[in-house]
Amino acid sequence: MSKEEEYATHLPILKDIYTLAKFKNIFEFGCGNYSTKFFLEVCDKLTSIENFDKSWYDKIKQEIVSDKFTILYSAGTSAIGHLKDDDQYDLIFVDSGHRQACMNASFGHAPIIIVHDLGLRRIKRGFVNDKNKCAGYKMFTNLKYCPATSVFLKDASLIEQLAKNPDYRQIPL
Numbered sequence: 148m149s150k151e152e153e154y155a156t157h158l159p160i161l162k163d164i165y166t167l168a169k170f171k172n173i174f175e176f177g178c179g180n181y182s183t184k185f186f187l188e189v190c191d192k193l194t195s196i197e198n199f200d201k202s203w204y205d206k207i208k209q210e211i212v213s214d215k216f217t218i219l220y221s222a223g224t225s226a227i228g229h230l231k232d233d234d235q236y237d238l239i240f241v242d243s244g245h246r247q248a249c250m251n252a253s254f255g256h257a258p259i260i261i262v263h264d265l266g267l268r269r270i271k272r273g274f275v276n277d278k279n280k281c282a283g284y285k286m287f288t289n290l291k292y293c294p295a296t297s298v299f300l301k302d303a304s305l306i307e308q309l310a311k312n313p314d315y316r317q318i319p320l
């Protein structure tokens with residue numbers, strides 16, 4: 148699998164979840180040609196923060212222009228500061244540098260949190276490290292596409308629907 152293909156293995160998961168919940172206001176850690184473009188096709192508002200590669204931010208800012216789109220750069224874990232205490236989104240997608248910190252900071256700010264490149268090995272190593280903040284979420288990992296993508300859900304009806312999809316394994320938190 149090429150690097151570009153590896154970058155895009157979350158797309159089928161984003162599309163699966165969109166069939167279940169029409170997320171409109173999205174926050175994204177890590178911008179690029181896949182999730183960012185998909186979100187802009189379906190959402191009303193996307194805030195995307197690049198925290199790893201400033202030149203990548205410059206490139207995407209120039210290439211992807213939409214009045215629905217706010218793109219920011221903030222190095223490393225300082226990106227987390229853009230999620231203010233009261234901020235609420237329909238979905239937060241984490242696909243950036245420092246993704247463990249970004250993911251753990253996202254709990255409580257959206258009923259749906261999706262994390263690219265989060266599979267069983269990372270979960271066993273304690274990637275989800277703030278059990279208090281993730282209380283109330285159920286976690287599912289899609290095992291069909293590698294690198295894997297995990298989904299954290301709060302809504303009971305969504306949880307019930309995803310539990311019926313054999314491509315997703317529920318992971319105890």
Ligand SMILES: C[S@@+](CC[C@H](N)C(=O)[O-])C[C@H]1O[C@@H](n2cnc3c(N)ncnc32)[C@H](O)[C@@H]1O
Pocket residue numbers: 154155176177178179180181182183197198199200203242243244
């Ligand atoms: C795998 S990319 C995916 C970004 C975005 N979520 C998407 O789906 O398009 C994750 C990170 O890799 C870094 N990156 C650097 N060069 C890149 C490149 N040529 N293609 C994609 N990502 C690149 C960026 O920091 C980016 O935020």
